[in-house]
Amino acid sequence: MAEVGNYGTDILGLLVKASHDEDENKRITVETVIDECKAIYIAGHETTTTLLSWSVLLLAIHTDWQEEARKEVLELFGQQHPNAEGIPRMKKMNMIINESLRLYPPIITMTRKVQRKVKLGQFILPANINVTILTLALHLDPQIWGDDVYLFKPERFSEGIAKATNNNPGVYLPFGFGQRSCVGMNFAINETKIALSMILQRYAFSLSPTYSHSPVQLLAIRPQHGIQVKLHPL
Numbered sequence: 611m612a613e614v615g616n617y618g619t620d621i622l623g624l625l626v627k628a629s630h631d632e633d634e635n636k637r638i639t640v641e642t643v644i645d646e647c648k649a650i651y652i653a654g655h656e657t658t659t660t661l662l663s664w665s666v667l668l669l670a671i672h673t674d675w676q677e678e679a680r681k682e683v684l685e686l687f688g689q690q691h692p693n694a695e696g697i698p699r700m701k702k703m704n705m706i707i708n709e710s711l712r713l714y715p716p717i718i719t720m721t722r723k724v725q726r727k728v729k730l731g732q733f734i735l736p737a738n739i740n741v742t743i744l745t746l747a748l749h750l751d752p753q754i755w756g757d758d759v760y761l762f763k764p765e766r767f768s769e770g771i772a773k774a775t776n777n778n779p780g781v782y783l784p785f786g787f788g789q790r791s792c793v794g795m796n797f798a799i800n801e802t803k804i805a806l807s808m809i810l811q812r813y814a815f816s817l818s819p820t821y822s823h824s825p826v827q828l829l830a831i832r833p834q835h836g837i838q839v840k841l842h843p844l
């Protein structure tokens with residue numbers, strides 16, 4: 611139990627603490643606390659769920675990578691729950707997640723407001739317009755990724771994101787870029803690694819013939835009819 615006045619150090623605790631700040635100028639309203647909770651819930655739930663779903667689809671199709679991932683999970687954790695020492699050492703899993711996020715970024719566009727008139731390449735952008743960045747178009751550009759751009763090839767990321775993008779961080783944006791990039795990135799990646807590991811420890815899975823491919827944008831890009839896989843207990 612938290613003591614009175616001690617709200618804990620998780621995000622909710624920090625928000626509640628800020629709503630009780632003695633300095634009126636720093637204090638936030640209860641409405642702001644509620645808004646922030648809604649933002650975190652919405653930004654954090656759909657996105658991670660869809661990443662996990664598309665990763666399962668890709669591994670159900672590419673069973674060679676599923677085997678590679680399972681081998682890594684069993685080497686690191688055996689049948690134990692994934693732990694804090696092993697999770698950062700998951701190289702194959704990282705490659706698979708990076709490639710899933712390239713092909714199926716849950717958030718496919720981002721918007722930035724132009725604060726003041728600025729020259730961007732050959733364009734002059736006036737102040738107060740919104741610029742939309744097409745994440746998906748960048749992720750599927752053959753000039754950046756090569757002619758095999760539509761293929762699931764986690765080996766692109768075998769030497770990290772910088773190498774895969776030729777040191778151009780602006781072409782791979784699953785979590786955005788700059789000061790307003792995703793605050794939940796590490797949390798989401800760890801959560802996905804844990805969930806996938808626990809599935810791989812227990813089941814082999816293959817794509818069901820009833821699956822029908824139909825990505826649809828409902829906030830995040832999600833599979834319209836779900837993802838049906840056949841589970842084979844190990």
Ligand code: HEM
Nearest residue numbers: 653654657658661717784785786787790791792793794798
């Ligand atoms: C696979 C999972 C996720 C993906 C793909 C994702 C993607 C993104 C993207 C593209 C942005 C916009 C960044 C920008 O404009 O540069 C964003 C912002 C944000 N994300 Fe995530 N996100 C994920 C998980 C999460 C989780 C788990 C949380 C919270 C626990 C979260 C909280 C937020 C918040 C609060 C923002 C707004 C940040 C700001 O405006 O300063 N996200 N996310």
